[in-house]
Every structure is written in structure tokens, then in C-alpha cells.
Amino acid sequence: MSEHLRLLYTFGRPFSPFYSVAMSLRAAFYQKGLFKQQRLPVPVISVGNLTLGGTGKTPMVIYLARLLAARKPVIVSRGYGGRARERVNVVSDGRTICLTAPAAGDEPFFLAENLPGVPVLTSRNRVDGGRYAVEHLGAGAVILDDGFQHLGLWRDVNLALFKVDSFLGNNRVFPGGDMREPLKALERADCFVLTCVDEDNRKRAEAINRALNKRFAGIPVFMTGFRPLSLVTADGGEIALADGPASFFGFCGLANPHSFQRSLQLAGIKLDGFQVFRDHCRYFKPELDFLHKQSRGSAAQAYITSEKDLVKLQGRQLAKPLYALRMEVAAGEDFDRFVLEKLESAG
Incomplete structure (x- = not known):
């Protein structure tokens, strides 16, 4: 945990009960119909989590999009960090990537x-994004990226993901901990x-x-891992793991x-x-200079990072060749x- 988060959780702990009550009331209002949920004419599957930080949502969205390929899925994301500010932003229409990484979000x-x-869309309002997906892109199914807390849109399948190593974090609700809701x-x-x-x-x-089965009897639990596939080069090429350099200096900026x-x-x-980055x-340039300094004494023949980081390094000049590890979800x-x-029962 970063020092910034440690301080936030320490000083935010007294406010956790208030945030927890607010989130509980919000969920109850949706459940009782005081806040209305909108329905789409196609099935909706939401991929989300209870905690802050990464739980493998993006790889799962990719996995589901391929699993549901016959249904013509469209992905709707919040677009965290993206500069595009339209009501609905078309990142990809399924044929062409229409936005840059800074505009779309990583x-x-x-x-x-x-x-x-x-097709991939971003929208602060998932209802707007879902409607656009159906009306303009012919979606046969909508996949919500990070949708567990976005209760305004009805979903037919609601997935809650947990990263095994972190699970519920410190078991406290924000701002005193990692949990977004009770x-x-x-x-x-x-x-x-x-x-x-693994x-x-x-x-x-x-x-x-076992703990989830005891606390939430009747809700099935599935285990997934990652399967390494290949190495991706900085120019978009792909080579077998066995054909790559003998040693690497690794780095990433992940949760x-x-x-x-x-x-x-x-x-x-x-x-x-x-090397870990935020x-x-x-x-x-400051981050790349620091990376060069940290790796200068290394005998590594190349750098290796995640595919998410590789997107942000396009066009950057590094002191060694750059690769990313390509992996896929193993479910x-x-x-x-x-x-x-x-989804079949949803229509």
C-alpha cells in the first residue's frame, strides 16, 4: 500500500460509517424502486468489484467479449482518466479505433x-452508453466494465471479482479502507x-x-487464473516466449x-x-529517466512490462528493447x- 493511501485510510477511518450508510441507503432505494433502474432490450453483463484497485476486470471483459462473440457484444466503460467528455464517446466502432489512449482512457x-x-464506448452514464450501443451499433449484448456500483442500469448477470492476494483489503469501507460498499x-x-x-x-x-460460501450461500464461486501466451513488441509484433531475450528488467504502473x-x-x-511506478x-521524461537510472546496473537485455503499460509507452524512447507479456484469462x-x-434465460 502506498504512503498516500495509508494516510488517507488512517485519517478517513472516522468517516467510513457515514459513507457506508450512504452507500447502503442508495442501494436500498434502487432495490425498493425509489431510484429507477433502466432496462435495455438486450442482455447486460456487468463486471465489477467491491474494492478499490485492480481485480482483473479488464482481462475478464476481454474474455467475456470473446465468449459472447456470437451475440455481437458492445463494451461500455466509465473511461477513467480519459479526456473525452461527450455524453457517449466511441473508442472503437468495431472497425476503427476512433480515439487515442489519452482521450479514451487506458x-x-x-x-x-x-x-x-x-465496439468499445465510454460514458459517465452507463444507461446512455448502453442505449447508444443498442441503437447505433446493433449490440446483441452489453458488457459493463466496472459496473457493480452503477445501479442505474439493470443487469442480467452481475459478476463480483476478487483478486485472491488482496481479497477485501483491510475490510473497511472507504475512506477508511479499500471497500467501495459494505x-x-x-x-x-x-x-x-x-x-x-495460481x-x-x-x-x-x-x-x-469457503468463507464466501458460508456468508453468501447459494451464490456460486469460480476460480480463474492467467495463462501466458507470448511477448508483444513495442511496434505491435508478437513472438513466442521461448524466442525472447534471456533476461529482462521488469516494471509496471498497476494497482x-x-x-x-x-x-x-x-x-x-x-x-x-x-521497478514499480504509480x-x-x-x-x-522524469519516469523514463528514473527507469533508465534504476536499470543501468542490470544485466537485463530488455525491458518487460504489462500490455496496459505498453499502450502508454508508444512512441517513447527507452535504453533497451521493450516487450510486454501477453496473457489471457484461464476460466x-x-x-x-x-x-x-x-444470458440465454435473459433472452
């Missing part, structure tokens, strides 16, 4: 690059998905599974950097150093069947 642009043929909010979920499960944390994942570092190691990547780092047939059957 995650939506990354989704557009990795999902040719799948634990009771998880009763809205149709299923729980534990992400980033052999090192499998026992912890199984313990979390859970050490999880990414472990993913590199589990993929067989030999690391001769690793989440959503834009990698301007079981039970999870696929659950999602498809839920």
Missing part, C-alpha cells in the same frame, strides 16, 4: 486494441470470481471460497504491481530487476456454462 483503449470487431452489497452478485489464482495462492483461494511481477516469474521470465503512470467450462445459461 483501459478502454486497451480493450479496443485487443478486441478488433468489438459487505452486504455482495448479495447483489450472481456469482463471485476469484482472479489471479499454485502459490491456491490454498488462500480455497479458504476465501497490484507485485501480482504482475509474480505473473512474469510464473511465466518463466527471468528478471534482473523490477498506478496509471503516464511515463513522461473453466463451468464458468462459461454459467454465464451463457444466465
Whole structure:
């Protein structure tokens, strides 16, 4: 945890009960119909989480978009950090990427690059985004990226994701902790998905599974991990893991950097150093100069980072060749069947 967050949670702890009550009342008003939920004429699947920070939502959205390809899905995202300010911003229409990464936001642009043929929209109001997807892009299904707290749009499948290593963080509601809402909010979920499960944390994942089953009986829990695929080059090329350099200096600007570092190691990547940058780092000259300084004494032949970071490094000049590790979600047939059957029953 960064020092900034540590201070925020320390001084924000007295205010957590007030925020918790406010979020509970908001959810209750939607449940009782005092706040209206809008419905779309196509199925909606929401990918979200209870905690702040990364839980693997973006890779899951990519996985679901491919799983639901026959339904002509459209992705609707909040567009965190993006400069585009229209009511609905078309990041990709399924044929052309229409916005740059700074305009779209890191995650939506990354989704557009990795999902040719799948439209990606950003909108502060997911209802507006969903309607645009149906009326202008012919969506047969809408995937909400980070939609668990956006209650204004009805969803047919509500996924709540947890990263195994962090789970509920410090178990306190913001601003005293990592949780966006009280634990009771998880009763809205149709299923729980534990992400980033590997052999090192499998026992912890199984313990979390048991705890969720005990507290939320009847809501299924699925475990997913990551499967390393290849190395992506700075110019968009792709090579096999075995054909890459012998050693790398790793770095990233992610919410859970050490999880990414472990993913590199589990993929067989030999690391001769690793540097953490702040989440959503834009990698301007000071950051690149610092990276060069930190890696100067390393025997690494190249840099390696995440695909999300690679998007923000396009056009940047580095002292060594740059690669990113391409991974995909590894989910079981039970999870696929659950999602498809839920959507089928929705129409």
C-alpha cells in the first residue's frame, strides 16, 4: 500500500460509517424502486468489484467479449482518466479505433486494441452508453466494465471479482479502507470470481471460497487464473516466449504491481530487476529517466512490462528493447456454462 493511501485510510477511518450508510441507503432505494433502474432490450453483463484497485476486470471483459462473440457484444466503460467528455464517446466502432489512449482512457483503449470487431464506448452514464450501443451499433449484448456500483442500469448477470492476494483489503469501507460498499452489497452478485489464482495462492483461494460460501450461500464461486501466451513488441509484433531475450528488467504502473511481477516469474521470465511506478503512470521524461537510472546496473537485455503499460509507452524512447507479456484469462467450462445459461434465460 502506498504512503498516500495509508494516510488517507488512517485519517478517513472516522468517516467510513457515514459513507457506508450512504452507500447502503442508495442501494436500498434502487432495490425498493425509489431510484429507477433502466432496462435495455438486450442482455447486460456487468463486471465489477467491491474494492478499490485492480481485480482483473479488464482481462475478464476481454474474455467475456470473446465468449459472447456470437451475440455481437458492445463494451461500455466509465473511461477513467480519459479526456473525452461527450455524453457517449466511441473508442472503437468495431472497425476503427476512433480515439487515442489519452482521450479514451487506458483501459478502454486497451480493450479496443485487443478486441478488433468489438465496439468499445465510454460514458459517465452507463444507461446512455448502453442505449447508444443498442441503437447505433446493433449490440446483441452489453458488457459493463466496472459496473457493480452503477445501479442505474439493470443487469442480467452481475459478476463480483476478487483478486485472491488482496481479497477485501483491510475490510473497511472507504475512506477508511479499500471497500467501495459494505459487505452486504455482495448479495447483489450472481456469482463471485476469484482472479489471479495460481499454485502459490491456491490454498488462500480455497479458504476465501469457503468463507464466501458460508456468508453468501447459494451464490456460486469460480476460480480463474492467467495463462501466458507470448511477448508483444513495442511496434505491435508478437513472438513466442521461448524466442525472447534471456533476461529482462521488469516494471509496471498497476494497482497490484507485485501480482504482475509474480505473473512474469510464473511465466518463466527471468528478471534482473523490477521497478514499480504509480498506478496509471503516464511515463513522461522524469519516469523514463528514473527507469533508465534504476536499470543501468542490470544485466537485463530488455525491458518487460504489462500490455496496459505498453499502450502508454508508444512512441517513447527507452535504453533497451521493450516487450510486454501477453496473457489471457484461464476460466473453466463451468464458468462459461454459467454465464451463457444466465444470458440465454435473459433472452
